[in-house]
Amino acid sequence: MAKYIFKFPDIGEGLEEGIILEWKVKKGQRIEAGDILVVMETDKVAAEIPSPKSGTITQLFGKEGDVIKVGEALVEIELEAGEETAPLEDPAKATKVEAVEEEGAGVVGTLEVATGAAVMRASDEGLEDKPQAQETKKRKVLATPVARAMAKDLGVDINQIKGTGPGGRVTKKDILQYVERQSKTSGQTLATQPAYGTQEPRVEVEQLSQIRKTIAHNMIRSKHNAAHMAVFDEVEISRLVEIRSRYKEIYAREGIKLTYLPFILKATALALKKHKALNAEMDLEGGKMIYKKYYNIGIAVDTPRGLIVPVIRDVDRLSIKQIAIEVQNITRKVEENKITLDDMRDGTFSITSYGSIGGKFAFPVINYPQVGILGIGRITEQPVVRDGQVVVGKVLPLSISADHRVVDGAEVSRFLNTIMSYLADPISLMME
Protein backbone atom coordinates (compact mmCIF):
# COMPACT_ATOMS: atom_id res chain seq x y z
CA MET A 1 0.00 0.00 0.00
CA ALA A 2 1.32 3.42 -0.89
CA LYS A 3 1.21 6.37 1.39
CA TYR A 4 0.29 9.86 0.42
CA ILE A 5 1.23 13.02 2.25
CA PHE A 6 -1.45 15.67 1.96
CA LYS A 7 -0.05 19.13 2.54
CA PHE A 8 -1.91 22.22 3.65
CA PRO A 9 -2.79 23.72 0.27
CA ASP A 10 -2.90 27.36 -0.64
CA ILE A 11 -6.65 27.73 -0.44
CA GLY A 12 -6.54 30.85 -2.52
CA GLU A 13 -6.39 33.33 0.34
CA GLY A 14 -2.87 34.44 -0.45
CA LEU A 15 -1.87 33.60 3.10
CA GLU A 16 1.10 31.60 4.21
CA GLU A 17 -0.31 29.81 7.21
CA GLY A 18 -3.45 28.73 8.99
CA ILE A 19 -4.54 27.41 12.38
CA ILE A 20 -5.86 23.90 12.85
CA LEU A 21 -9.33 24.54 14.27
CA GLU A 22 -10.76 21.08 14.31
CA TRP A 23 -9.70 17.67 13.09
CA LYS A 24 -12.55 15.84 11.41
CA VAL A 25 -10.67 12.55 11.12
CA LYS A 26 -8.71 10.29 13.42
CA LYS A 27 -5.71 8.06 12.93
CA GLY A 28 -6.85 4.73 11.56
CA GLN A 29 -10.05 6.14 10.10
CA ARG A 30 -11.01 5.19 6.56
CA ILE A 31 -11.92 8.13 4.36
CA GLU A 32 -13.26 8.74 0.89
CA ALA A 33 -11.95 11.40 -1.45
CA GLY A 34 -13.91 14.57 -0.68
CA ASP A 35 -14.40 13.78 3.01
CA ILE A 36 -13.51 16.71 5.24
CA LEU A 37 -10.15 16.17 6.91
CA VAL A 38 -9.77 19.30 8.97
CA VAL A 39 -11.16 22.77 9.52
CA MET A 40 -8.44 25.38 9.11
CA GLU A 41 -8.73 29.03 10.04
CA THR A 42 -6.96 31.68 8.06
CA ASP A 43 -7.77 35.35 8.57
CA LYS A 44 -11.45 35.28 9.58
CA VAL A 45 -12.10 32.40 7.22
CA ALA A 46 -12.86 28.96 8.61
CA ALA A 47 -12.32 26.53 5.77
CA GLU A 48 -13.16 22.86 5.61
CA ILE A 49 -10.39 21.03 3.80
CA PRO A 50 -11.44 17.92 1.88
CA SER A 51 -9.25 14.94 1.17
CA PRO A 52 -8.14 14.51 -2.42
CA LYS A 53 -7.69 10.76 -1.94
CA SER A 54 -9.46 7.74 -0.48
CA GLY A 55 -7.65 5.58 2.02
CA THR A 56 -6.85 5.24 5.68
CA ILE A 57 -5.43 8.01 7.84
CA THR A 58 -2.09 6.89 9.21
CA GLN A 59 -0.87 10.15 10.70
CA LEU A 60 -2.11 13.62 11.60
CA PHE A 61 0.52 16.34 11.63
CA GLY A 62 -0.27 18.89 14.31
CA LYS A 63 -2.92 19.32 16.94
CA GLU A 64 -5.82 21.72 17.23
CA GLY A 65 -4.56 25.24 17.71
CA ASP A 66 -1.26 24.60 15.92
CA VAL A 67 -0.16 26.94 13.16
CA ILE A 68 0.59 25.15 9.89
CA LYS A 69 2.30 26.82 6.97
CA VAL A 70 1.08 26.36 3.42
CA GLY A 71 2.96 23.42 1.95
CA GLU A 72 3.53 21.67 5.27
CA ALA A 73 2.20 18.17 5.80
CA LEU A 74 -1.30 17.88 7.25
CA VAL A 75 -2.12 14.19 7.06
CA GLU A 76 -0.64 10.96 5.83
CA ILE A 77 -3.03 8.67 4.03
CA GLU A 78 -2.44 5.05 3.21
CA LEU A 79 -3.91 4.85 -0.24
CA GLU A 80 -6.17 2.16 -1.52
CA ALA A 81 -4.89 0.12 -4.42
CA GLY A 82 -6.99 2.06 -6.91
CA GLU A 83 -5.58 5.35 -5.68
CA GLU A 84 -2.03 4.58 -6.69
CA THR A 85 -1.40 6.92 -9.51
CA ALA A 86 1.21 5.20 -11.64
CA PRO A 87 1.51 1.74 -13.11
CA LEU A 88 3.81 -0.55 -11.22
CA GLU A 89 4.40 -3.22 -13.88
CA ASP A 90 7.67 -1.71 -15.03
CA PRO A 91 9.87 -1.16 -12.01
CA ALA A 92 12.31 0.96 -13.99
CA LYS A 93 9.56 3.36 -14.94
CA ALA A 94 7.88 3.09 -11.61
CA THR A 95 10.89 4.57 -9.87
CA LYS A 96 10.34 7.87 -11.65
CA VAL A 97 9.43 10.69 -9.32
CA GLU A 98 7.93 13.86 -10.51
CA ALA A 99 6.50 16.79 -8.69
CA VAL A 100 3.38 17.70 -10.56
CA GLU A 101 0.92 20.45 -9.89
CA GLU A 102 -2.39 18.81 -9.29
CA GLU A 103 -5.69 20.35 -8.42
CA GLY A 104 -6.74 17.72 -5.96
CA ALA A 105 -10.37 16.73 -5.59
CA GLY A 106 -11.80 20.17 -5.58
CA VAL A 107 -9.12 21.67 -3.40
CA VAL A 108 -8.32 25.14 -4.66
CA GLY A 109 -4.60 25.33 -4.95
CA THR A 110 -1.91 22.89 -5.80
CA LEU A 111 -0.36 19.88 -4.24
CA GLU A 112 2.95 18.33 -4.78
CA VAL A 113 2.26 14.76 -5.72
CA ALA A 114 4.72 11.95 -5.93
CA THR A 115 3.74 9.38 -8.48
CA GLY A 116 4.31 5.66 -8.76
CA ALA A 117 6.79 4.06 -6.44
CA ALA A 118 7.94 7.46 -5.30
CA VAL A 119 4.91 7.55 -3.06
CA MET A 120 6.39 6.55 0.23
CA ARG A 121 5.42 2.99 0.89
CA ALA A 122 5.07 1.37 4.22
CA SER A 123 7.71 -1.15 3.11
CA ASP A 124 10.11 1.65 2.13
CA GLU A 125 10.52 2.77 5.69
CA GLY A 126 13.29 0.28 6.39
CA LEU A 127 15.19 1.22 3.27
CA GLU A 128 16.46 4.46 4.67
CA ASP A 129 19.27 2.69 6.45
CA LYS A 130 20.62 1.12 3.26
CA PRO A 131 23.73 2.59 1.72
CA GLN A 132 22.84 5.86 0.03
CA ALA A 133 24.79 5.17 -3.17
CA GLN A 134 22.89 1.99 -3.82
CA GLU A 135 19.62 3.66 -2.96
CA THR A 136 20.07 6.60 -5.29
CA LYS A 137 20.77 4.35 -8.24
CA LYS A 138 17.30 2.99 -7.84
CA ARG A 139 15.21 6.11 -7.26
CA LYS A 140 15.15 9.80 -6.96
CA VAL A 141 14.30 11.33 -3.65
CA LEU A 142 11.20 13.26 -2.71
CA ALA A 143 11.89 16.90 -2.08
CA THR A 144 10.15 20.22 -1.69
CA PRO A 145 10.33 22.50 -4.74
CA VAL A 146 12.34 25.03 -2.73
CA ALA A 147 14.85 22.35 -1.77
CA ARG A 148 15.21 21.22 -5.39
CA ALA A 149 15.84 24.79 -6.48
CA MET A 150 18.39 25.31 -3.72
CA ALA A 151 20.17 22.06 -4.57
CA LYS A 152 20.31 23.08 -8.22
CA ASP A 153 21.68 26.52 -7.30
CA LEU A 154 24.36 24.95 -5.14
CA GLY A 155 25.21 22.25 -7.65
CA VAL A 156 24.37 19.54 -5.14
CA ASP A 157 22.98 16.16 -6.22
CA ILE A 158 19.81 16.09 -4.22
CA ASN A 159 19.56 12.32 -4.59
CA GLN A 160 22.59 11.98 -2.33
CA ILE A 161 20.74 13.58 0.55
CA LYS A 162 18.64 11.78 3.08
CA GLY A 163 15.44 13.73 3.71
CA THR A 164 14.07 14.38 7.16
CA GLY A 165 10.84 16.08 6.08
CA PRO A 166 7.38 14.53 5.91
CA GLY A 167 7.51 11.24 4.06
CA GLY A 168 11.28 11.45 3.86
CA ARG A 169 11.23 14.61 1.77
CA VAL A 170 14.45 16.52 1.45
CA THR A 171 14.04 20.02 2.86
CA LYS A 172 16.10 23.21 2.67
CA LYS A 173 17.47 22.39 6.10
CA ASP A 174 18.65 18.98 4.89
CA ILE A 175 20.53 20.59 2.02
CA LEU A 176 22.18 23.19 4.18
CA GLN A 177 23.23 20.53 6.66
CA TYR A 178 24.52 18.32 3.85
CA VAL A 179 26.58 21.18 2.44
CA GLU A 180 27.96 21.96 5.86
CA ARG A 181 28.78 18.30 6.50
CA GLN A 182 30.52 17.93 3.17
CA SER A 183 32.60 21.01 3.76
CA LYS A 184 33.79 19.63 7.08
CA THR A 185 34.61 16.19 5.74
CA SER A 186 36.08 16.87 2.32
CA GLY A 187 36.47 20.58 2.08
CA GLN A 188 35.19 20.38 -1.46
CA THR A 189 31.55 21.21 -1.24
CA LEU A 190 30.50 23.93 -3.59
CA ALA A 191 29.20 26.42 -1.11
CA THR A 192 32.44 26.45 0.85
CA GLN A 193 34.96 25.44 -1.77
CA PRO A 194 38.04 27.64 -1.53
CA ALA A 195 38.43 29.76 -4.65
CA TYR A 196 41.91 29.85 -6.20
CA GLY A 197 43.70 29.13 -3.01
CA THR A 198 41.89 31.77 -0.96
CA GLN A 199 39.66 31.00 1.99
CA GLU A 200 36.81 33.13 0.57
CA PRO A 201 33.69 31.08 -0.15
CA ARG A 202 32.60 31.26 -3.77
CA VAL A 203 28.96 31.61 -2.98
CA GLU A 204 27.06 33.05 -0.08
CA VAL A 205 23.82 31.43 0.99
CA GLU A 206 21.33 33.68 2.72
CA GLN A 207 17.81 32.90 3.86
CA LEU A 208 15.15 34.95 2.11
CA SER A 209 13.49 37.50 4.34
CA GLN A 210 9.72 37.44 4.60
CA ILE A 211 9.45 40.73 2.75
CA ARG A 212 11.64 39.44 -0.10
CA LYS A 213 9.47 36.33 -0.36
CA THR A 214 6.37 38.51 -0.47
CA ILE A 215 7.90 40.73 -3.15
CA ALA A 216 8.85 37.68 -5.20
CA HIS A 217 5.39 36.21 -4.84
CA ASN A 218 3.67 39.47 -5.81
CA MET A 219 5.92 40.13 -8.79
CA ILE A 220 5.42 36.65 -10.21
CA ARG A 221 1.69 36.90 -9.58
CA SER A 222 1.59 40.17 -11.48
CA LYS A 223 3.64 38.91 -14.39
CA HIS A 224 1.58 35.73 -14.61
CA ASN A 225 -1.79 37.38 -14.46
CA ALA A 226 -1.51 40.80 -16.09
CA ALA A 227 -0.65 41.50 -19.72
CA HIS A 228 1.98 44.18 -19.21
CA MET A 229 2.35 46.99 -21.71
CA ALA A 230 4.14 50.31 -21.35
CA VAL A 231 4.05 53.87 -22.68
CA PHE A 232 6.84 56.43 -22.19
CA ASP A 233 6.70 60.18 -22.57
CA GLU A 234 8.20 63.43 -21.31
CA VAL A 235 6.56 66.58 -20.04
CA GLU A 236 7.98 70.04 -19.69
CA ILE A 237 7.31 71.18 -16.13
CA SER A 238 9.08 74.51 -15.80
CA ARG A 239 5.98 76.15 -14.31
CA LEU A 240 5.62 73.35 -11.81
CA VAL A 241 9.28 73.72 -10.83
CA GLU A 242 8.68 77.43 -10.26
CA ILE A 243 5.54 76.90 -8.16
CA ARG A 244 7.12 74.14 -6.14
CA SER A 245 10.18 76.28 -5.54
CA ARG A 246 8.03 79.18 -4.30
CA TYR A 247 5.86 77.08 -1.96
CA LYS A 248 8.67 74.87 -0.77
CA GLU A 249 9.92 77.61 1.50
CA ILE A 250 6.46 78.63 2.67
CA TYR A 251 5.61 75.04 3.59
CA ALA A 252 9.02 74.55 5.19
CA ARG A 253 8.09 77.20 7.77
CA GLU A 254 5.28 74.87 8.84
CA GLY A 255 7.61 71.91 8.90
CA ILE A 256 6.22 70.45 5.68
CA LYS A 257 8.59 69.18 3.02
CA LEU A 258 7.22 69.87 -0.45
CA THR A 259 8.56 67.60 -3.17
CA TYR A 260 7.20 67.03 -6.67
CA LEU A 261 5.46 63.87 -5.56
CA PRO A 262 2.30 65.54 -4.14
CA PHE A 263 1.72 67.29 -7.48
CA ILE A 264 2.20 64.03 -9.36
CA LEU A 265 -0.11 62.20 -6.95
CA LYS A 266 -2.79 64.82 -7.35
CA ALA A 267 -2.44 64.87 -11.13
CA THR A 268 -2.66 61.08 -11.21
CA ALA A 269 -5.76 60.97 -9.01
CA LEU A 270 -7.55 63.57 -11.14
CA ALA A 271 -6.54 61.72 -14.31
CA LEU A 272 -7.81 58.44 -12.86
CA LYS A 273 -11.20 60.07 -12.35
CA LYS A 274 -11.29 60.79 -16.07
CA HIS A 275 -9.97 57.39 -17.16
CA LYS A 276 -11.78 54.90 -14.97
CA ALA A 277 -10.28 51.80 -16.59
CA LEU A 278 -6.94 52.66 -14.97
CA ASN A 279 -8.55 52.68 -11.52
CA ALA A 280 -10.14 49.30 -11.78
CA GLU A 281 -9.72 45.59 -11.24
CA MET A 282 -10.62 42.75 -13.56
CA ASP A 283 -12.53 39.83 -12.14
CA LEU A 284 -11.87 37.37 -14.91
CA GLU A 285 -13.53 34.43 -13.16
CA GLY A 286 -16.66 36.42 -12.50
CA GLY A 287 -16.54 37.99 -15.98
CA LYS A 288 -16.71 41.47 -14.48
CA MET A 289 -14.83 44.73 -14.27
CA ILE A 290 -14.77 46.48 -10.93
CA TYR A 291 -14.36 50.22 -11.32
CA LYS A 292 -13.31 51.88 -8.10
CA LYS A 293 -14.70 55.25 -7.19
CA TYR A 294 -12.04 55.96 -4.64
CA TYR A 295 -8.51 56.93 -5.48
CA ASN A 296 -5.97 55.37 -3.14
CA ILE A 297 -2.52 55.65 -4.59
CA GLY A 298 0.36 53.48 -3.43
CA ILE A 299 3.89 54.83 -3.44
CA ALA A 300 6.63 52.29 -4.00
CA VAL A 301 9.30 52.92 -1.39
CA ASP A 302 12.79 51.46 -1.44
CA THR A 303 13.73 50.41 2.08
CA PRO A 304 16.71 48.49 3.39
CA ARG A 305 14.38 45.54 3.92
CA GLY A 306 12.97 45.66 0.39
CA LEU A 307 10.25 47.34 -1.60
CA ILE A 308 7.03 48.31 0.16
CA VAL A 309 4.02 50.20 -1.17
CA PRO A 310 2.22 52.29 1.46
CA VAL A 311 -1.01 53.88 0.30
CA ILE A 312 -2.30 57.45 0.45
CA ARG A 313 -6.07 57.33 0.55
CA ASP A 314 -8.62 59.48 -1.26
CA VAL A 315 -5.91 61.49 -2.97
CA ASP A 316 -8.46 63.21 -5.22
CA ARG A 317 -10.02 64.86 -2.17
CA LEU A 318 -6.77 66.11 -0.66
CA SER A 319 -5.07 69.43 -1.33
CA ILE A 320 -1.43 69.53 -2.38
CA LYS A 321 -0.57 70.54 1.16
CA GLN A 322 -2.51 67.65 2.67
CA ILE A 323 -0.85 65.23 0.26
CA ALA A 324 2.56 66.64 1.19
CA ILE A 325 1.75 65.99 4.84
CA GLU A 326 0.61 62.45 4.05
CA VAL A 327 3.78 61.77 2.07
CA GLN A 328 5.83 63.11 4.95
CA ASN A 329 3.95 60.93 7.44
CA ILE A 330 4.55 57.86 5.31
CA THR A 331 8.21 58.71 4.93
CA ARG A 332 8.53 59.04 8.68
CA LYS A 333 6.76 55.73 9.31
CA VAL A 334 9.02 54.01 6.79
CA GLU A 335 12.11 55.46 8.45
CA GLU A 336 10.86 54.37 11.86
CA ASN A 337 9.88 50.96 10.48
CA LYS A 338 6.30 51.55 11.62
CA ILE A 339 4.48 50.84 8.37
CA THR A 340 1.71 48.33 9.01
CA LEU A 341 -0.21 46.05 6.65
CA ASP A 342 -3.13 48.41 7.02
CA ASP A 343 -1.00 51.21 5.57
CA MET A 344 -0.47 49.12 2.45
CA ARG A 345 -4.03 47.97 1.83
CA ASP A 346 -6.65 49.07 -0.65
CA GLY A 347 -4.42 50.80 -3.17
CA THR A 348 -6.11 51.36 -6.52
CA PHE A 349 -3.08 52.56 -8.50
CA SER A 350 0.64 52.88 -7.79
CA ILE A 351 3.49 55.25 -8.41
CA THR A 352 7.15 54.39 -8.36
CA SER A 353 9.76 57.12 -8.35
CA TYR A 354 13.30 56.20 -9.27
CA GLY A 355 14.39 59.62 -10.54
CA SER A 356 16.18 60.47 -7.35
CA ILE A 357 18.43 57.47 -7.96
CA GLY A 358 19.01 58.31 -11.58
CA GLY A 359 16.82 56.42 -14.02
CA LYS A 360 14.91 58.08 -16.82
CA PHE A 361 12.48 55.47 -18.10
CA ALA A 362 11.45 52.11 -16.68
CA PHE A 363 8.98 49.31 -17.26
CA PRO A 364 7.58 48.95 -13.74
CA VAL A 365 5.74 45.81 -12.67
CA ILE A 366 2.07 46.41 -12.02
CA ASN A 367 0.99 46.08 -8.41
CA TYR A 368 -1.56 43.40 -9.32
CA PRO A 369 -4.62 43.35 -9.29
CA GLN A 370 -4.31 47.07 -9.95
CA VAL A 371 -4.34 48.04 -13.61
CA GLY A 372 -1.48 50.49 -13.81
CA ILE A 373 1.66 51.91 -12.30
CA LEU A 374 3.33 55.21 -13.12
CA GLY A 375 7.10 55.51 -13.10
CA ILE A 376 8.74 58.85 -12.38
CA GLY A 377 12.19 59.48 -13.78
CA ARG A 378 14.80 62.15 -13.12
CA ILE A 379 14.02 65.78 -14.03
CA THR A 380 16.62 67.12 -16.42
CA GLU A 381 17.28 70.39 -18.18
CA GLN A 382 16.70 70.07 -21.90
CA PRO A 383 16.20 72.37 -24.87
CA VAL A 384 12.49 72.93 -25.45
CA VAL A 385 10.63 75.13 -27.88
CA ARG A 386 8.53 77.77 -26.15
CA ASP A 387 6.80 80.56 -28.11
CA GLY A 388 8.94 79.74 -31.12
CA GLN A 389 12.17 80.03 -29.14
CA VAL A 390 14.48 77.26 -28.07
CA VAL A 391 14.93 77.67 -24.36
CA VAL A 392 16.14 75.52 -21.49
CA GLY A 393 13.22 73.67 -19.96
CA LYS A 394 12.80 71.28 -17.07
CA VAL A 395 11.69 67.94 -18.42
CA LEU A 396 10.15 65.09 -16.44
CA PRO A 397 10.23 61.59 -17.99
CA LEU A 398 7.22 59.41 -17.27
CA SER A 399 6.70 55.70 -17.83
CA ILE A 400 3.47 53.86 -17.36
CA SER A 401 2.85 50.13 -17.27
CA ALA A 402 -0.73 48.96 -17.67
CA ASP A 403 -2.64 45.72 -17.90
CA HIS A 404 -3.57 45.31 -21.55
CA ARG A 405 -6.32 42.86 -20.62
CA VAL A 406 -8.18 45.77 -19.08
CA VAL A 407 -7.16 48.78 -21.09
CA ASP A 408 -5.83 49.42 -24.59
CA GLY A 409 -2.77 51.43 -25.51
CA ALA A 410 -4.74 54.41 -26.79
CA GLU A 411 -6.52 54.88 -23.48
CA VAL A 412 -3.24 54.50 -21.58
CA SER A 413 -1.73 57.22 -23.78
CA ARG A 414 -4.76 59.44 -23.19
CA PHE A 415 -4.42 58.86 -19.45
CA LEU A 416 -0.75 59.76 -19.56
CA ASN A 417 -1.58 62.86 -21.63
CA THR A 418 -4.05 63.95 -18.94
CA ILE A 419 -1.43 63.58 -16.23
CA MET A 420 1.05 65.50 -18.36
CA SER A 421 -1.40 68.32 -19.02
CA TYR A 422 -1.94 68.74 -15.27
CA LEU A 423 1.77 68.78 -14.59
CA ALA A 424 2.50 71.19 -17.44
CA ASP A 425 -0.15 73.56 -16.11
CA PRO A 426 -0.15 72.97 -12.34
CA ILE A 427 -2.76 75.66 -11.71
CA SER A 428 -5.25 73.29 -13.34
CA LEU A 429 -4.71 70.94 -10.39
CA MET A 430 -6.42 73.44 -8.13
CA MET A 431 -9.24 74.20 -10.55
CA GLU A 432 -11.05 70.86 -10.33
Place this chain on the structure above:
Amino acid sequence: MGYCYKDKYDLPDIQIIDSPRNFDFFLWQPDRLYIVLGRSDKPDLAVNMAEAGRVNACIVKRPSGGHAVVLSPRTIVISAIMKGHGLNGRKVFDRINNIIINVLTDLGVKQVMQRGISDIAIGQKKILGSSIYRRRPGHYFYHAVLNHSEDIDLIDRLLLHPRREPDYRQGRRHKEFVTSLTREGYNLTISQIIWALGKRFGQAMQQ
Protein backbone atom coordinates in the same frame (compact mmCIF):
# COMPACT_ATOMS: atom_id res chain seq x y z
CA MET B 1 -31.67 35.33 34.56
CA GLY B 2 -28.58 33.70 33.03
CA TYR B 3 -27.04 32.97 29.74
CA CYS B 4 -27.81 30.12 27.39
CA TYR B 5 -25.15 28.39 25.31
CA LYS B 6 -25.51 26.66 21.97
CA ASP B 7 -22.61 24.88 20.35
CA LYS B 8 -24.59 24.44 17.15
CA TYR B 9 -25.27 27.55 15.12
CA ASP B 10 -28.99 27.71 14.45
CA LEU B 11 -29.65 31.41 13.92
CA PRO B 12 -31.98 32.19 11.02
CA ASP B 13 -29.33 33.08 8.46
CA ILE B 14 -27.93 29.54 8.41
CA GLN B 15 -30.91 28.53 6.26
CA ILE B 16 -29.28 30.00 3.15
CA ILE B 17 -26.27 27.76 3.42
CA ASP B 18 -28.01 25.13 1.29
CA SER B 19 -29.32 27.62 -1.23
CA PRO B 20 -29.06 26.23 -4.77
CA ARG B 21 -28.19 29.71 -6.07
CA ASN B 22 -24.65 30.83 -6.74
CA PHE B 23 -25.39 34.04 -4.87
CA ASP B 24 -28.00 34.40 -2.19
CA PHE B 25 -28.47 36.64 0.80
CA PHE B 26 -30.37 36.99 4.05
CA LEU B 27 -30.89 40.16 6.07
CA TRP B 28 -32.37 40.12 9.52
CA GLN B 29 -32.81 42.03 12.70
CA PRO B 30 -32.14 39.73 15.68
CA ASP B 31 -35.02 39.21 18.07
CA ARG B 32 -32.88 39.18 21.22
CA LEU B 33 -29.38 39.60 22.56
CA TYR B 34 -26.87 37.06 21.25
CA ILE B 35 -23.15 36.75 21.65
CA VAL B 36 -21.84 34.89 18.62
CA LEU B 37 -18.46 33.25 19.08
CA GLY B 38 -15.97 32.69 16.28
CA ARG B 39 -15.30 29.06 15.54
CA SER B 40 -12.03 29.05 17.43
CA ASP B 41 -13.29 31.13 20.36
CA LYS B 42 -13.58 29.65 23.81
CA PRO B 43 -16.52 31.18 25.72
CA ASP B 44 -14.67 32.04 28.89
CA LEU B 45 -11.76 33.59 26.97
CA ALA B 46 -13.95 35.64 24.66
CA VAL B 47 -16.92 36.64 26.82
CA ASN B 48 -17.50 38.17 30.20
CA MET B 49 -19.72 35.32 31.29
CA ALA B 50 -21.02 37.06 34.42
CA GLU B 51 -22.17 40.01 32.40
CA ALA B 52 -23.64 37.70 29.74
CA GLY B 53 -25.67 36.04 32.48
CA ARG B 54 -26.75 39.36 33.92
CA VAL B 55 -28.19 40.55 30.60
CA ASN B 56 -29.60 37.14 29.70
CA ALA B 57 -27.59 36.78 26.51
CA CYS B 58 -27.63 33.67 24.42
CA ILE B 59 -24.14 32.53 23.43
CA VAL B 60 -23.88 30.72 20.10
CA LYS B 61 -20.84 29.38 18.29
CA ARG B 62 -20.81 30.10 14.57
CA PRO B 63 -19.12 28.01 11.90
CA SER B 64 -17.04 30.90 10.54
CA GLY B 65 -13.74 32.39 11.66
CA GLY B 66 -12.97 35.60 13.53
CA HIS B 67 -13.88 36.57 17.06
CA ALA B 68 -16.97 37.12 19.20
CA VAL B 69 -19.57 39.73 18.27
CA VAL B 70 -22.79 41.00 19.80
CA LEU B 71 -26.09 40.68 17.94
CA SER B 72 -29.20 42.44 19.17
CA PRO B 73 -32.40 44.05 17.93
CA ARG B 74 -30.29 47.20 17.47
CA THR B 75 -28.06 45.52 14.91
CA ILE B 76 -28.54 44.18 11.39
CA VAL B 77 -27.16 40.81 10.35
CA ILE B 78 -26.16 40.52 6.72
CA SER B 79 -25.51 37.02 5.44
CA ALA B 80 -24.75 35.78 1.97
CA ILE B 81 -23.74 32.71 0.05
CA MET B 82 -21.31 32.98 -2.83
CA LYS B 83 -20.27 30.08 -4.99
CA GLY B 84 -17.94 29.94 -7.92
CA HIS B 85 -14.67 28.60 -9.20
CA GLY B 86 -11.76 30.89 -8.43
CA LEU B 87 -13.41 32.52 -5.42
CA ASN B 88 -11.44 32.99 -2.25
CA GLY B 89 -12.18 34.56 1.08
CA ARG B 90 -10.55 37.85 0.15
CA LYS B 91 -12.73 38.22 -2.95
CA VAL B 92 -15.88 37.34 -1.04
CA PHE B 93 -15.10 39.88 1.68
CA ASP B 94 -14.31 42.54 -0.91
CA ARG B 95 -17.37 41.97 -3.06
CA ILE B 96 -19.93 41.83 -0.30
CA ASN B 97 -18.37 44.56 1.80
CA ASN B 98 -18.28 46.77 -1.30
CA ILE B 99 -22.02 46.32 -1.72
CA ILE B 100 -22.58 47.33 1.90
CA ILE B 101 -20.18 50.28 1.65
CA ASN B 102 -22.00 51.53 -1.46
CA VAL B 103 -25.37 51.23 0.26
CA LEU B 104 -24.19 53.13 3.34
CA THR B 105 -22.52 55.78 1.18
CA ASP B 106 -25.71 56.20 -0.85
CA LEU B 107 -27.60 56.65 2.42
CA GLY B 108 -25.30 59.54 3.24
CA VAL B 109 -22.83 57.88 5.60
CA LYS B 110 -19.42 59.43 5.08
CA GLN B 111 -15.91 58.01 5.33
CA VAL B 112 -17.10 54.40 5.13
CA MET B 113 -14.29 52.06 4.18
CA GLN B 114 -13.10 48.50 4.54
CA ARG B 115 -10.42 48.23 7.18
CA GLY B 116 -8.40 45.49 8.79
CA ILE B 117 -9.09 42.11 7.26
CA SER B 118 -12.80 42.50 6.69
CA ASP B 119 -14.22 45.22 8.92
CA ILE B 120 -16.15 48.18 7.66
CA ALA B 121 -15.29 51.35 9.52
CA ILE B 122 -16.33 54.95 9.68
CA GLY B 123 -12.95 56.62 9.82
CA GLN B 124 -11.02 54.77 12.48
CA LYS B 125 -14.03 53.14 14.18
CA LYS B 126 -15.56 49.80 13.37
CA ILE B 127 -19.19 49.75 12.33
CA LEU B 128 -19.35 46.20 10.92
CA GLY B 129 -17.47 42.96 11.47
CA SER B 130 -17.64 40.02 9.09
CA SER B 131 -16.37 36.49 8.79
CA ILE B 132 -16.54 33.55 6.42
CA TYR B 133 -17.14 29.84 6.53
CA ARG B 134 -15.78 27.99 3.50
CA ARG B 135 -17.97 24.96 3.41
CA ARG B 136 -16.10 23.45 0.53
CA PRO B 137 -13.87 24.90 -2.18
CA GLY B 138 -15.74 27.60 -4.06
CA HIS B 139 -18.67 27.65 -1.60
CA TYR B 140 -18.56 30.54 0.87
CA PHE B 141 -20.94 31.56 3.63
CA TYR B 142 -20.40 35.17 4.65
CA HIS B 143 -22.02 36.89 7.57
CA ALA B 144 -21.64 40.28 9.15
CA VAL B 145 -23.16 42.38 11.87
CA LEU B 146 -23.76 46.08 11.32
CA ASN B 147 -24.16 48.12 14.47
CA HIS B 148 -27.11 50.39 14.00
CA SER B 149 -27.57 51.67 17.54
CA GLU B 150 -26.36 49.11 20.08
CA ASP B 151 -24.87 50.58 23.23
CA ILE B 152 -21.08 50.49 22.88
CA ASP B 153 -20.66 50.26 26.64
CA LEU B 154 -22.72 47.06 26.65
CA ILE B 155 -20.49 45.57 23.94
CA ASP B 156 -17.45 46.65 25.92
CA ARG B 157 -18.77 44.92 29.03
CA LEU B 158 -19.77 41.70 27.24
CA LEU B 159 -16.74 41.02 25.07
CA LEU B 160 -13.20 40.49 26.23
CA HIS B 161 -10.32 41.84 24.20
CA PRO B 162 -9.78 39.49 21.24
CA ARG B 163 -6.66 37.35 20.90
CA ARG B 164 -5.85 38.94 17.56
CA GLU B 165 -6.72 42.38 16.32
CA PRO B 166 -6.40 44.34 13.08
CA ASP B 167 -3.57 46.87 12.80
CA TYR B 168 -5.91 49.83 12.88
CA ARG B 169 -7.36 48.83 16.26
CA GLN B 170 -4.06 49.64 17.94
CA GLY B 171 -4.98 48.05 21.22
CA ARG B 172 -8.14 50.09 21.69
CA ARG B 173 -10.89 48.75 23.96
CA HIS B 174 -14.25 47.98 22.39
CA LYS B 175 -15.70 51.24 23.60
CA GLU B 176 -12.98 53.22 21.86
CA PHE B 177 -12.88 51.02 18.79
CA VAL B 178 -16.51 50.27 17.94
CA THR B 179 -19.20 52.74 16.96
CA SER B 180 -22.78 52.72 15.69
CA LEU B 181 -24.59 54.62 12.99
CA THR B 182 -26.67 56.41 15.62
CA ARG B 183 -23.60 57.35 17.61
CA GLU B 184 -22.05 58.79 14.46
CA GLY B 185 -25.10 61.02 14.07
CA TYR B 186 -26.99 59.19 11.31
CA ASN B 187 -30.74 59.04 11.79
CA LEU B 188 -31.38 56.05 9.58
CA THR B 189 -33.94 53.46 10.60
CA ILE B 190 -33.17 49.76 10.59
CA SER B 191 -35.92 49.07 8.07
CA GLN B 192 -34.60 51.82 5.82
CA ILE B 193 -31.16 50.21 5.81
CA ILE B 194 -32.48 46.68 5.34
CA TRP B 195 -34.60 47.88 2.44
CA ALA B 196 -31.63 49.59 0.78
CA LEU B 197 -29.40 46.56 1.35
CA GLY B 198 -32.08 44.24 -0.01
CA LYS B 199 -32.43 46.31 -3.14
CA ARG B 200 -28.69 46.34 -3.81
CA PHE B 201 -28.19 42.66 -2.97
CA GLY B 202 -31.15 41.84 -5.19
CA GLN B 203 -29.49 43.70 -8.04
CA ALA B 204 -26.27 41.79 -7.39
CA MET B 205 -28.23 38.54 -7.61
CA GLN B 206 -29.49 39.47 -11.05
CA GLN B 207 -25.99 40.04 -12.39
